[in-house]
Amino acid sequence: MIEYANILLVEDDITLAQWVTEYLQEHGFNVTHIARGDEVVDCVKQNTFNLILLDVMLPGMDGIDVCKALRQFSHVPIIMMTARADEFDEVVGLEVGANDYVIKPVRPRALLARIKAILRMQETNPVRSVNELVFGQLHVNADSKRVSFKGDNVELSTSLFSLLWLLANNAGTVLDRDAVFKALIGREYDGLDRRMDVLVSNLRKKFNDNPQEPKKIKTIWGKGYLFVADxxxx
Incomplete structure (x- = not known):
């Protein structure tokens, strides 16, 4: 159940870490706190967590590098916390595999809603009967998280793989932004967030899909995104 989820909080601001820990514990979560980025990998390998709250600016190793390191062996959901509200943090964080991010100062109810949305999505996503998809020279394997195109392996972040898998599973169907947000982020599209446009753009680059006239992953203006099977x- 969501209320008994184990959360790893990685935050060097002790005051912030204390109130986040207390707030989440009051709502039924088990919280483990560490203050250094270079301690995260060992901690995750030695324990089981349902979600990680990861600050960007950390001593020892910054949050971006921590996220990269975790994605080498773990798919546990990661919410990054950043004091910088610029697009750089958003784009880089998503590219290295973060599932979501929050801007400091952290609002308790908003943070709780983000956490519950991601955990609920993890609980309710059904196990797929098909674990490999093939479209021409594209091969996508959900179990190994491996993607190959024209015989070459394509390295994708967790977020990019999830987006590709979602679109490919709905090949030939236009998925609107709200549906994509609900599937990948666990909440509705607010009309302002550009992260899906960024992810789609980055996914096209991985497959040399012309952004001016994309043929493989199209944006249907006013409707959504279309994975073209042929x-x-x-």
Whole structure:
């Protein structure tokens, strides 16, 4: 159950870490706190966590590098916390595999809502009967999280893989932004967040899909995104 989830909080601001820990414990979560980035990998390997709250600016190793290191062996959901509200943090964080992010100062109820949304999505996502998809020269394996195109392996972050898997599973169907947000982030599209546009753009780059006239992953203006099944034979 969500209320008994184990959360790892990585935050060097002791005052912030204390109130976040107390707040989440009051709502039924088990919270483990560490203050250094270079301690995270060992901690995750030695314990089981349902979600990680990860600050960007940390001693020992910054949050971006921590996220990269974790994604080498773990798919536990990660929410990054940043004091910088610029697009750089958003784009980089998503590219290295973060599931979501929050801007400091952290609002308790908003943070709790983000956590519950991601954990609920993890609980309710059904196990797929199909674990591998093939479209022309594109091969996508959900179990190994491996992607190959034209015989070459394509390295994708967790967020990019999740987006590709979602679109490919709905090949030929236009998915609107709200549906994509609900599936990948666990909440509705607010009309302002550009992260999906950023992820789609980055996914196109991985497959040399012309951003001006994309053929493989199209944006249908006013409607959403379309994975074109017969465009992967080239």
């Amino acid at each position: 465009a992967w034979d080239e």
